[in-house]
Amino acid sequence: RFSFTVLKSRGEEKKSGIIAVLQDVTEQEAMEKERKEFVANVSHELRTPLTTLKSYLEALEEGVIDDPELSRRFLRVLLNETDRMTRLVTDLLQLSRYDAGQYMLDLQPLSVHELLQDVFERFALRSQQENIALQVDLPADSLPLVKADRDNIIQVLDNLISNAMKYSNENTTVVMRAHEEEEAVRIEIIDEGMGIRRRDLDRIFERFYRVDKARSRSMGGTGLGLSIARQIVLVHGGTIDIDSEWQKGTRVSFTLPLYGENEDET
Numbered sequence: 001r002f003s004f005t006v007l008k009s010r011g012e013e014k015k016s017g018i019i020a021v022l023q024d025v026t027e028q029e030a031m032e033k034e035r036k037e038f039v040a041n042v043s044h045e046l047r048t049p050l051t052t053l054k055s056y057l058e059a060l061e062e063g064v065i066d067d068p069e070l071s072r073r074f075l076r077v078l079l080n081e082t083d084r085m086t087r088l089v090t091d092l093l094q095l096s097r098y099d100a101g102q103y104m105l106d107l108q109p110l111s112v113h114e115l116l117q118d119v120f121e122r123f124a125l126r127s128q129q130e131n132i133a134l135q136v137d138l139p140a141d142s143l144p145l146v147k148a149d150r151d152n153i154i155q156v157l158d159n160l161i162s163n164a165m166k167y168s169n170e171n172t173t174v175v176m177r178a179h180e181e182e183e184a185v186r187i188e189i190i191d192e193g194m195g196i197r198r199r200d201l202d203r204i205f206e207r208f209y210r211v212d213k214a215r216s217r218s219m220g221g222t223g224l225g226l227s228i229a230r231q232i233v234l235v236h237g238g239t240i241d242i243d244s245e246w247q248k249g250t251r252v253s254f255t256l257p258l259y260g261e262n263e264d265e266t
């Protein structure tokens, strides 16, 4: 699509001409469309839990409050929904900070081994409760240190492992793997869960894109986990990819740059 603007036209005896500007507005329009969709999505995502809160509060007001057992159940729902809304707003704020370039990375030399161990321990209980085995699979030789912001990378790993478990059934395994590549360490999270269809895969890193909205919501998802993981990996100078086979499982893999030997001298 092009916009056509006439800046000047003049007619003389012999020569006449037009100065015009042809501008490709395709990208501009696409951005505007994306922005509108985003605002519509945010409004919808916030209205859904608010509707739930309101109906449960009304039920309590209309008499459920006199039934202690039912009240407790309703309060649990109310707390879960408010938690999810808080997560949603926190995630949105974080994304908008990245969009605006307003973020600080505390780049340190980090051991991938320690990072994965840390995440493993935090998910150990959930893994037991949900009966999904969690494994860390590292090469025998020690991996080089990566240059990354610890809290940020922990967040990426948390998002990816929590997805792997969320979309897997009992008696399956989630594996965290890492190996060295040229100038980077590659970390992979592999599950044997429900997988993602080819047609959804291309859009999966988009904000709020979810294969099954109801399932994601009921599991406390916000639809922003993968977008945030992607942003964080990109600002570190890494890459992130996902491949998946429907009903077989999913593999998300990302890279982190190595911590150069001379870096602490600069």
Ligand code: ADP
Pocket (backbone or CB within 6 Å): 159, 163, 164, 165, 167, 191, 193, 194, 195, 196, 204, 209, 210, 211, 212, 216, 217, 220, 221, 222, 223, 224, 225, 226, 227, 250
């Ligand atoms: P959510 O909060 O919904 O989990 P994400 O951005 O983390 O949001 O993921 C987006 C969607 O991608 C999910 O709703 C789900 O449909 C799909 N997805 C993500 N990770 C996996 C996985 N490991 N296996 C299957 N589907 C996944």
